[in-house]
Amino acid sequence: MEVLEKLRILSDAAKYDVSCSSSGSNRKNKKDGLGNASSCGICHSWSDDGRCISLLKILMTNYCIYDCAYCINRSSNDLPRAIFTPDEIVDLTINFYKRNYIEGLFLSSAVFRSPNHTMEMLLQVVQRLREEENFNGYIHTKAIPGADEEIVEKVGRYVDRMSVNIELPTEEGLKLLAPQKNKQNILRPMNLIKTGITQSIEERKKFHFSPKFVPAGQTTQLIVGATTDSDLKILRLSEGLYNSYGLKRVYYSAFVPVSNNPKLPLIKSPPLVRENRLYQADWLLRFYGFEAKELLDENKPDFDLALDPKCDWALRNIHLFPVEINKADYNMLLKVPGIGVKSAIKIIQARRFSAIDFYDLKKLGIVMKRAQYFITCKGKYYGIKSMNSEIIRNQLVTSSPVEKNYKQLSLFDQVSLEDKYIEIGGQL
Numbered sequence: 001m002e003v004l005e006k007l008r009i010l011s012d013a014a015k016y017d018v019s020c021s022s023s024g025s026n027r028k029n030k031k032d033g034l035g036n037a038s039s040c041g042i043c044h045s046w047s048d049d050g051r052c053i054s055l056l057k058i059l060m061t062n063y064c065i066y067d068c069a070y071c072i073n074r075s076s077n078d079l080p081r082a083i084f085t086p087d088e089i090v091d092l093t094i095n096f097y098k099r100n101y102i103e104g105l106f107l108s109s110a111v112f113r114s115p116n117h118t119m120e121m122l123l124q125v126v127q128r129l130r131e132e133e134n135f136n137g138y139i140h141t142k143a144i145p146g147a148d149e150e151i152v153e154k155v156g157r158y159v160d161r162m163s164v165n166i167e168l169p170t171e172e173g174l175k176l177l178a179p180q181k182n183k184q185n186i187l188r189p190m191n192l193i194k195t196g197i198t199q200s201i202e203e204r205k206k207f208h209f210s211p212k213f214v215p216a217g218q219t220t221q222l223i224v225g226a227t228t229d230s231d232l233k234i235l236r237l238s239e240g241l242y243n244s245y246g247l248k249r250v251y252y253s254a255f256v257p258v259s260n261n262p263k264l265p266l267i268k269s270p271p272l273v274r275e276n277r278l279y280q281a282d283w284l285l286r287f288y289g290f291e292a293k294e295l296l297d298e299n300k301p302d303f304d305l306a307l308d309p310k311c312d313w314a315l316r317n318i319h320l321f322p323v324e325i326n327k328a329d330y331n332m333l334l335k336v337p338g339i340g341v342k343s344a345i346k347i348i349q350a351r352r353f354s355a356i357d358f359y360d361l362k363k364l365g366i367v368m369k370r371a372q373y374f375i376t377c378k379g380k381y382y383g384i385k386s387m388n389s390e391i392i393r394n395q396l397v398t399s400s401p402v403e404k405n406y407k408q409l410s411l412f413d414q415v416s417l418e419d420k421y422i423e424i425g426g427q428l
């Protein structure tokens with residue numbers, strides 16, 4: 001099989017891993033034009049210093065010995081299969097890099113022959129890139145659950161980031177849909193990577209030239225909606241992963257119905273609104289000081305899809321509001337819907353000079369269509385007369401309706417700049 005055909009199959013297969021998103025465009029350069037876009041899985045990611053970088057995003061192979069019901073690459077699925085040799089991946093990466101198409105490689109793989117065999121092949125790729133080609137670009141690879149620790153450890157010495165995909169939030173889910181996998185095989189490499197990162201940081205404090213180990217940290221992916229697991233279960237798991245394994249990010253991927261296996265839910269399209277609510281809640285865990293148990297509980301285990309999780313929380317805790325914007329401390333300001341991390345800092349700085357009023361808040365970038373119901377400025381309330389959560393909820397839902405056909409955020413959609421800013425800047 002030609003390398004280009006392999007590239008077509010294996011970059012397309014990689015799009016289900018959401019750690020980065022494929023561009024998917026195919027546009028040739030024109031006369032006097034600048035640059036082009038090709039469909040071979042170039043995607044964007046962020047390096048540990050915060051730069052946005054273009055990556056070649058491919059699977060090494062989509063031949064898989066496992067038969068996970070939710071996965072397009074499962075062994076029982078009849079689809080075109082391909083496998084790259086380590087040399088082919090090295091050549092592609094170097095050639096794309098020299099042409100300035102990419103700044104790095106995102107290399108994942110299905111499980112070919114055995115976890116160890118697959119991990120050995122990944123090792124050959126990264127070892128050659130670093131040692132023979134002196135490639136200094138960014139590399140993100142998978143750690144294959146079930147592979148020996150020594151191989152995972154060796155790979156970690158060459159790459160910037162590693163990820164072990166948990167996919168299903170509970171052991172029961174794994175038993176039902178991916179019986180060849182188990183929780184321990186997934187958590188073991190995760191723990192190994194965490195320990196390696198901690199040791200490497202300690203060693204480098206003493207010996208500056210000691211080798212780095214996965215310097216951009218580790219991530220994982222959870223599939224949303226393939227099982228009956230609640231948002232509470234998913235969020236608790238994410239919280240545990242951040243606290244116990246020091247993960248950089250947990251990515252959520254709405255289940256794409258790629259199979260009619262009766263064990264899977266009958267849905268026509270991926271639950272993208274739910275995926276978005278989980279991303280917003282994840283943001284609240286990482287930057288706003290919330291805990292999973294505050295956002296959801298056993299009586300309310302799933303988010304209200306019509307509202308963002310912070311508004312949902314505020315309405316269930318309406319007795320804490322309204323807060324006086326000139327007196328509330330930083331942590332309380334962060335809990336007000338419409339006030340983000342940057343805005344809370346700006347409020348604290350601005351009110352040192354004079355008391356802030358409603359119009360000042362607009363200038364500071366606060367999303368007033370949400371915040372107005374939860375604050376007072378110089379003692380004055382600008383929301384609706386009663387602090388009734390049901391009435392406020394109706395106002396909030398009417399002012400920000402969830403699109404019926406919810407789709408991925410694009411910079412080119414016809415929506416207001418304010419909403420765009422909220423989505424991108426995370427002013428929840």
Ligand code: SF4
Nearest residue numbers: 064066068071074110
């Ligand atoms: S092991 Fe990975 S690639 Fe193979 S079927 Fe399961 S999820 Fe898909």
